[in-house]
Amino acid sequence: MSPRPYRLGERAVAVADTRRRIVDAARDLLCEGGRQRSVEDVARRADVARATVYQHYRSKLGLVEAVLADLEERADLARLTWVITETPPAGLLRATIVDGCRYWATDPVLARRILGLTAADPDAAALVARHDEGRLALLRTVVGRLDAAGLLGVAPEEALDVLWLLTGFDAYDTLALPRGRTTDAVGVLLADLADARLGTPRHH
The missing domain is CATH 1.10.357 (Tetracycline Repressor; domain 2)
Known part of the structure; x- marks a missing residue:
């Protein structure tokens, strides 16, 4: 049996985990209020590179849209x-x-x-x-x-x-x-x- 499907499954889980951490970080920062938060702030809170945030959500507005979609799901x-x-x-x-x-x-x-x-x-x-x-x-x-x-x-x-x-x-x-x-x-x-x-x- 090829290990490739297993590795692909692991990658999918890792990607989902990364997206989850980014959305959770964006949600938490929004709810904390205070100064306007940047993509850099979200990346730092999620413990990922800023480029990773852009890779998944393209823009700050894309992050807000992801947070809204997550709210609708929850x-x-x-x-x-x-x-x-x-x-x-x-x-x-x-x-x-x-x-x-x-x-x-x-x-x-x-x-x-x-x-x-x-x-x-x-x-x-x-x-x-x-x-x-x-x-x-x-x-x-x-x-x-x-x-x-x-x-x-x-x-x-x-x-x-x-x-x-x-x-x-x-x-x-x-x-x-x-x-x-x-x-x-x-x-x-x-x-x-x-x-x-x-x-x-x-x-x-």
Whole structure:
């Protein structure tokens, strides 16, 4: 048996470990705040050469994108997508908001820091905007399913605006830490607000 597949397997593990250390370092430095961090800072924290960081992620923005992708994986975006597409319409609105809060609760410090970057960095703002397009597409699915089931009490575009507001990080973050509410309690409150605004079918 050739040792080549084994060596290739070892290399894949080493590459994955390197990428993991780089992303973890970038995440930690973002969350620490303070002065603006450089690729050199990330490389030093990850114990790799700066060229290695560029080899894997090409740029500082590429690092931020990798950190965002890692957050989505840790927050289980796939589960949230499943909830939105598979939950029966009667429980869809509440499930979307409650599970959305659990999504944001995965790493609120990081979410706060990344949103903070958008105020000063147009490239970071464009990156976050692309991710927001994904959230908007999921919310359109929610609204479409509720509308098809006759469960919307307002026009679909208004429902989309309400859900955009109530499922955003700011809505979760405003109620969680400052108000001392648990993630589930925040989800229930926001879901009640959504029910109150959207849950009365229109009269035709």
